[in-house]
Amino acid sequence: MWTQNSPWNQIKRGLSWISRFSGKGIAYLTLLMVLAMFGSTLMSNLFNINFIWLQESVTWIHAAVFMMGAAYTLQHNEHVRVDIFYHRFSARTQASIDIAGTLLFLLPVSVFILMTSWNYVMRSWQLTESSAEAGGLPAVYLLKTLTVVMPVLLIIEGLHQLMINIDKWRASPPQSSINKTQERSS
Amino acid sequence: SSEPKECATGQASSKVDVIEWTMITTWPKNFQGLGEGAEYLAQKINELSGGRMKVTVMGANDLVPALEVFDTVAAGTVQMGHGASYYWKGKLPVAPIFSAVPFGLNAQEMNGWLYKGGGLELWQELYQPLGLLPMPAGNTGVQMAGWFNKEINSLDDIQGLKMRIPGLGGEVFKRAGGTPELIPGAELFSALNRGRIDATEWVGPYNDLAFGLHKAAKYYYYPGWHEPGTTLEAIINLDAFNALPDDLQAIVKAACTLANSDMLAYFTEKNNQALESLVNEHNVQLKKLPEDVLARFEALSHDVVKELAATDAFAERVYQSYSNYKKQVYDWHKVSEQSFYSLR
Amino acid sequence: MMEWLPFIMFALVCLSLMAGYPVAFSLAGSALIFAGIAVAFDWINPVLLNASFNRTFGIMNNQVLVAVPLFVFMGIMLERAKIAENLLETMARLFGGLRGGLAISVIIVGMLLAASTGIVGATVVTMGMLSLPVMLKRGYDESLSTGTICASGTLGQIIPPSIVLILLGEAISSAYRSSYGGDPVNVGDLFIGALIPGVLLVLAYMAYVLIRAFINPSLAPKAEHTDSISMAQVIKSLLLPLILIFIVLGSILAGAATPTEAAAIGAAGAMLLAIVQRQFSWERLKDVMFSTTRTSSMVFMILIGASIFSLVFRALGGDHQVQVFLTEMPGGVVGAVIVVMLVMFLLGFILDFIEIIYVVVPIVAPILLQMGVDPIWLGIMIALNLQTSFLTPPFGFALFYLRGVTPSSVPTGKIYRGALPFIAIQVVLLILLGVFPELATWLPEQLGD
Ligand code: NA
Ligand code: NA
Numbered sequence: 001m002w003t004q005n006s007p008w009n010q011i012k013r014g015l016s017w018i019s020r021f022s023g024k025g026i027a028y029l030t031l032l033m034v035l036a037m038f039g040s041t042l043m044s045n046l047f048n049i050n051f052i053w054l055q056e057s058v059t060w061i062h063a064a065v066f067m068m069g070a071a072y073t074l075q076h077n078e079h080v081r082v083d084i085f086y087h088r089f090s091a092r093t094q095a096s097i098d099i100a101g102t103l104l105f106l107l108p109v110s111v112f113i114l115m116t117s118w119n120y121v122m123r124s125w126q127l128t129e130s131s132a133e134a135g136g137l138p139a140v141y142l143l144k145t146l147t148v149v150m151p152v153l154l155i156i157e158g159l160h161q162l163m164i165n166i167d168k169w170r171a172s173p174p175q176s177s178i179n180k181t182q183e184r185s186s
Numbered sequence: 187s188s189e190p191k192e193c194a195t196g197q198a199s200s201k202v203d204v205i206e207w208t209m210i211t212t213w214p215k216n217f218q219g220l221g222e223g224a225e226y227l228a229q230k231i232n233e234l235s236g237g238r239m240k241v242t243v244m245g246a247n248d249l250v251p252a253l254e255v256f257d258t259v260a261a262g263t264v265q266m267g268h269g270a271s272y273y274w275k276g277k278l279p280v281a282p283i284f285s286a287v288p289f290g291l292n293a294q295e296m297n298g299w300l301y302k303g304g305g306l307e308l309w310q311e312l313y314q315p316l317g318l319l320p321m322p323a324g325n326t327g328v329q330m331a332g333w334f335n336k337e338i339n340s341l342d343d344i345q346g347l348k349m350r351i352p353g354l355g356g357e358v359f360k361r362a363g364g365t366p367e368l369i370p371g372a373e374l375f376s377a378l379n380r381g382r383i384d385a386t387e388w389v390g391p392y393n394d395l396a397f398g399l400h401k402a403a404k405y406y407y408y409p410g411w412h413e414p415g416t417t418l419e420a421i422i423n424l425d426a427f428n429a430l431p432d433d434l435q436a437i438v439k440a441a442c443t444l445a446n447s448d449m450l451a452y453f454t455e456k457n458n459q460a461l462e463s464l465v466n467e468h469n470v471q472l473k474k475l476p477e478d479v480l481a482r483f484e485a486l487s488h489d490v491v492k493e494l495a496a497t498d499a500f501a502e503r504v505y506q507s508y509s510n511y512k513k514q515v516y517d518w519h520k521v522s523e524q525s526f527y528s529l530r
Numbered sequence: 531m532m533e534w535l536p537f538i539m540f541a542l543v544c545l546s547l548m549a550g551y552p553v554a555f556s557l558a559g560s561a562l563i564f565a566g567i568a569v570a571f572d573w574i575n576p577v578l579l580n581a582s583f584n585r586t587f588g589i590m591n592n593q594v595l596v597a598v599p600l601f602v603f604m605g606i607m608l609e610r611a612k613i614a615e616n617l618l619e620t621m622a623r624l625f626g627g628l629r630g631g632l633a634i635s636v637i638i639v640g641m642l643l644a645a646s647t648g649i650v651g652a653t654v655v656t657m658g659m660l661s662l663p664v665m666l667k668r669g670y671d672e673s674l675s676t677g678t679i680c681a682s683g684t685l686g687q688i689i690p691p692s693i694v695l696i697l698l699g700e701a702i703s704s705a706y707r708s709s710y711g712g713d714p715v716n717v718g719d720l721f722i723g724a725l726i727p728g729v730l731l732v733l734a735y736m737a738y739v740l741i742r743a744f745i746n747p748s749l750a751p752k753a754e755h756t757d758s759i760s761m762a763q764v765i766k767s768l769l770l771p772l773i774l775i776f777i778v779l780g781s782i783l784a785g786a787a788t789p790t791e792a793a794a795i796g797a798a799g800a801m802l803l804a805i806v807q808r809q810f811s812w813e814r815l816k817d818v819m820f821s822t823t824r825t826s827s828m829v830f831m832i833l834i835g836a837s838i839f840s841l842v843f844r845a846l847g848g849d850h851q852v853q854v855f856l857t858e859m860p861g862g863v864v865g866a867v868i869v870v871m872l873v874m875f876l877l878g879f880i881l882d883f884i885e886i887i888y889v890v891v892p893i894v895a896p897i898l899l900q901m902g903v904d905p906i907w908l909g910i911m912i913a914l915n916l917q918t919s920f921l922t923p924p925f926g927f928a929l930f931y932l933r934g935v936t937p938s939s940v941p942t943g944k945i946y947r948g949a950l951p952f953i954a955i956q957v958v959l960l961i962l963l964g965v966f967p968e969l970a971t972w973l974p975e976q977l978g979d
Contacts, residue, residue: 027712027823031815034603037596037794048346050365055593062599062826063590069827078824079552079831082880084925086550094550098595101551105559109838112562116583120257123316124277132253132276133368134357140276147586247704249844250581251588263580370593372703372716373788380785380977 008163015160016075022153023072026065033061052135060143067146071157074106095169101163106158110151117147200488204432207231207426210259212252212269215245218396219389219456220418223324223449224268227420228440233435241266248448256421260316265426268323270418271309272353274491277316280494280501283319283508284309286416288358288487291512293325293415295519299511300417308504317424321442324418327457329410330394331475333378333403341478349385350374356414356493358486362479378402386410391460392453398467407473411483482523516526535573536848539564543839544880553885554828554835561839564955582689583836589830593790594700594717598693599826600793604778604800605643606821608771609656610814611804616767618660624764626753630743631828632668633678633750636661637735640682642775654683654928658935671749672940674742677948680928681735681955684917685882689728690721691778691796692881693829694913696789697791701887702909705895715905717789722969722977723906727914727963735957766807770828783977829884836888841864849893856897863901867908867964869892871915878919882927886916910970911963918956921949 037058041051073079086094124141131137209228213221228241232402246252256274260268272282283290284305291299300322313320323526332351337344345363347353356366369377369386377383379402386403387410388394400406427435464470475483495505539561544686546560547553568574589595608614618639625631636657644842657679665675687694699717706715730854743750778796781787804810815841843849859865870890892914899905920927923946965968 023823024820027816027819030599030603030819030822030826034600034794037600037790038798041791041794044348044365044367044791044906045786048348048365050367052347052366052368055368059591059593059596060577062596065823066827066830067590069823070831073824073827073831074552076824079554079828080882080885081550081552082547083550084550085878089550097551101549101559102554104563105546105551105555108562109555109558109835112579112838113582113586113834116580117586119261120583120587123257123260127277128278130279131271133352134354134366135275135360143552145586146590147583166958182895185873197844249578249841250584253590253591254584254588258581258584263577263584368593369788372594372700373718376718376785377788382785382788486650526616 010035012160012163015156015163019071019075019153019157019160021067022048023075025069026079029061029071033065036061041096052131052133053137056131056133056137063143064101064146067150068153071153072159074154074157090172092152092169092172092174095165098165102158102162102165106161107155110154110158114148114151114155117144117151119150121145187515205235205239205430206239207239207265208249209241209243209266209268209420210249210255210264211243211245211267212255212273213246215243215248215503216247218393219326219449219453220268220324221245222395222452223418223445227268227441227445228322230444231438234437234441238293239434239437243268256318259421259423260318262317262423262425265423267421268418270416271320272416275353278312279497280312280360280504282354283494284312287491287508288355288412288414288523289484290414290487290491290508291515293327293417294523295512295515296325296415296417297322297446298515299508303511304507305511308507310468312500312504313421313511314424319422319424321420321428321439322417323420323442323445324447325453326389326413326416326418327450327453328415329390329413331407331410331412332385333394333399334385334405334407335378335381335385335403337405338407338473338475338479340476341482343506344479344482347385348383349387350377350383351385351387351412353412354386354487354490356489358412358483361486361490361529362482374401375402390453390457391464392456395460395464395468400464400470404471406464407431407472407475409475410420411475411480411487417446420445532573533847533851535568535686536716536843536846536851539843539846540848544877547880551728553882554831557832557885557889557916558835558836558838561842562934565842565845567677568842568846574842575621579841580846582838582841585841586834588729589837592700595696595830595833597691597717597788597790597793598829599822600790600797601691601693601696602825602829604793604796604824606818606825607797607800607804608643609845610818610821611800611807611809613767613771613803613807613809614639614656614801615660616807616809617642617771618912620759620764620767622664623759624768628965629752630668630739630750631752632661632665633674633739634696634736636665636678637682637685637732637739640679640685641732641772643686653686654680654931654933656934657683662932662936666751666937666940669751670941673944673948674739674749675948676932676936676940676945677950677952678735678739680932680945680949681952683932684920685728685732685735687917688913690724691782691789691792692724694887694916695720695724695909697829697833697884697887698891699789700911701860701891702895702899702905705892706905715909718785719781719906719974720909721779721789722974723910724913726850726969727910728960730962730969731914731955731959734959735952738951739954753923770803774803778781785973832882832884833888836885839889840892843893852893853897856894857901863898863903866898866901867903867911870898871911873943874912875915875919878916878927879922879925883916883920887912905968906974907963907967907970909958914956914960918953918960921953921956923949 038053039052103140121144124144129140209224211221211224214220224243228243231239231241250258253273255267255269258264271284272286274281309320336347347367348365349359350367350369351359361365367383370385376385378386388397389397460518465472495502543557545561545902547556565579618635621635621638622632625635640657660832662675686692696717699720703715777799778792781795782789782792856866859869874886874890877890898908923929929945929949933945
């Protein structure tokens with residue numbers, strides 16, 4: 001229906017790239033998280049040395065990973081669904097559900113999180129908030145900023161999913177025959 | 187703002203709008219002393235206002251996690267909170283001075299500084315830009331140094347000692363060679379019990395007995411050099427406060443003052459009973475930290491507290507006010523309280 | 531009317547989940563729509579919803595939950611490096627000569643795998659793909675095979691360490707802290723408390739399989755010719771993973787490490803194991819990191835979505851209504867516990883572990899704890915109960931996931947029938963645990979004092 005380089009497809013590719021890049025980019029930190037926590041555990045038990053900033057940075061990486069990875073997870077369709085009925089629906093019905101879910105649930109929730117977080121994040125930047133622990137990390141405002149980044153990434157991926165599902169919806173016939181669905185699911 | 191209509195006759199009691207407030211706390215709802223103090227404060231506001239105000243208390247994690255109390259009240263999500271200012275060090279580095287600093291003022295002296303020595307004005311000036319009004323609303327008195335599974339005979343025993351001790355006390359402890367550990371509250375008991383850490387500070391006998399820390403550690407050390415008289419705070423959203431009529435504003439403030447003195451009396455009573463029970467029934471070994479350790483902690487504490495002053499000009503003013511007051515009151519208390527205590 | 535609002539919302543939210551849009555966003559989204567209506571009718575004060583940020587930030591800053599991605603990393607590394615697969619293969623060869631030996635291997639591997647993943651779908655699917663073809667090829671009865679795999683695949687939740695127990699431990703200890711001041715229960719306690727019931731469950735599963743195989747050998751034939759297996763092979767694929775799991779669990783039990791630290795040891799150990807077994811490569815590591823990120827995001831988005839849901843539920847006065855309902859329950863504590871368990875069992879049909887823990891536990895646990903229920907016992911009861919729910923036809927998740935990887939020649943009825951004996955075992959253990967709470971509380975007490 002559209003050529004490979006139609007604006008529609010270019011926008012889709014662009015949105016998709018953002019989710020993939022941010023998600024995979026942050027994923028590399030999981031290795032750092034394992035090594036940092038392992039190192040901290042060893043040092044604390046073997047040498048009685050402990051760095052609060054190191055322990056805190058493990059928590060921060062963990063938070064960054066799941067906040068920045070949420071959109072990327074959505075792209076991979078790995079957010080759990082109750083698929084008692086969903087998996088039996090036709091492709092067209094599934095696309096309709098995903099379109100409705102994106103418009104009614106995902107986008108409003110993202111906007112809600114964005115709106116409720118904004119003032120807190122601004123305040124934290126103004127105060128250049130740091131950890132309250134002695135020897136903790138500075139820049140708690142960066143951690144808090146994730147509550148703005150996460151919904152923005154979700155909105156971007158949400159739009160991407162919307163476009164994908166519109167394509168899917170248009171590509172599947174209205175009276176999707178039972179044979180067809182079975183073919184697809186087997 | 188429109189005041190609810192007073193009923194002159196008292197009977198035909200049409201609708202007097204009850205002002206409903208929520209108080210969130212940094213403690214669990216029924217937490218000994220501290221949570222009970224928040225409950226007392228709410229109850230006093232309700233009573234003194236003759237039912238025109240109704241304050242409902244929500245414990246930590248009911249609405250928001252403990253350390254989100256400050257931001258939640260500042261945002262106006264709820265009208266007031268109960269906590270301690272040292273939790274907000276990350277936002278306002280000088281804030282701990284208004285609750286407790288190592289080798290700082292005790293309860294009586296904190297009250298002197300805050301109410302009469304200009305401390306409260308500074309505190310309110312600090313919180314005002316964030317839309318909050320702080321009031322002293324409780325005091326634990328001198329706390330305990332904590333629970334140890336290793337005996338402390340000299341400064342050498344502090345080296346590498348793994349202790350859960352947050353805040354400024356933790357910084358002092360670290361500089362003295364100790365290893366402060368970050369252990370979540372829920373993990374604390376097993377961490378101490380199973381040897382993941384060597385020691386922890388908590389509050390005083392009343393709370394420590396209830397927590398069961400005597401089941402996890404052998405030695406109970408004193409004095410609580412790092413918290414010599416922790417002032418707890420009520421924080422009130424300024425918009426909510428300003429919307430109150432004058433008499434209710436005065437009532438809220440008066441209730442805080444009542445709560446402030448009531449908690450100290452309550453802790454004094456409960457702590458001496460609990461200490462007796464710990465020593466006589468639970469055979470806890472009560473020990474004083476050695477002189478060289480305390481001397482080192484004291485010297486380091488002066489540096490650590492002084493560094494708070496370096497953050498900005500306002501922090502410098504707070505520090506100056508606090509340390510001037512401290513110098514004066516120490517001179518006086520040396521000849522009064524301290525010389526009298528030494529006679530007993 | 532007003533007092534029914536929170537329950538109406540609960541029902542509507544459950545309905546909206548059935549459509550199949552991702553749970554995290556359905557939970558939060560439908561709750562927000564309901565909140566919007568409630569605000570429009572002046573039923574709730576909208577400013578309370580601002581607390582959503584503070585709750586989300588609390589989840590981000592929760593040190594206990596850092597254990598989750600670390601255990602996920604460990605589990606995915608063990609799976610991708612074919613360590614789980616080798617384990618099953620080795621066990622199957624070791625026990626191949628025994629009647630029912632293959633099923634016993636599946637149970638043991640299920641128990642060990644349990645150690646790492648703990649997300650219902652993942653374990654059942656992995657186990658199903660690994661072992662079902664082998665069992666069917668060996669001539670195992672279809673019902674016995676699928677039943678064993680389903681049940682073993684859900685063992686992951688109850689045998690520590692498990693992500694489920696971490697989340698449950700955190701939810702219960704936070705409920706405990708809000709009810710009482712001191713001596714909180716924690717994740718480690720729950721791990722220890724789960725040991726005896728978990729082992730009993732495993733033994734009962736094994737006994738069942740052996741008895742069936744003994745009575746009717748054709749159901750679980752032994753291998754015709756058992757190929758010999760070298761000692762080196764056994765050490766490599768059996769002993770090393772066992773040692774890793776022993777270190778992870780042992781360090782928690784001995785108190786040398788918090789669950790988060792033990793999880794880091796497990797994750798680093800799994801990498802080391804992959805290297806030793808020459809299964810480690812940059813590509814594989816990347817795969818593990820990407821997968822860990824997606825699983826972790828999935829879990830924590832549900833926590834955030836559930837937290838928005840329960841904020842609206844609370845704003846509508848739901849927690850108060852539940853309290854009234856449970857405290858007025860005839861039969862007192864016992865009645866309240868039975869009702870809660872029944873509700874959770876039913877919710878287990880439509881919701882995953884994580885959702886139930888973060889939607890239901892924060893509402894009911896404080897009330898039950900205040901009624902005097904032991905927190906460790908409550909945690910293990912919930913874990914066992916949900917595990918049973920996931921096994922129960924027609925909606926059990928485990929059956930559902932296994933159906934997805936089972937050849938269509940095996941009818942669904944056979945899968946259901948296979949699960950029934952295991953459900954019976956679960957129910958017996960639940961009753962035992964209800965009557966003898968010491969099964970869960972004794973060991974933590976021994977290690978506690
Ligand atoms: Na303390
Ligand atoms: Na497990």
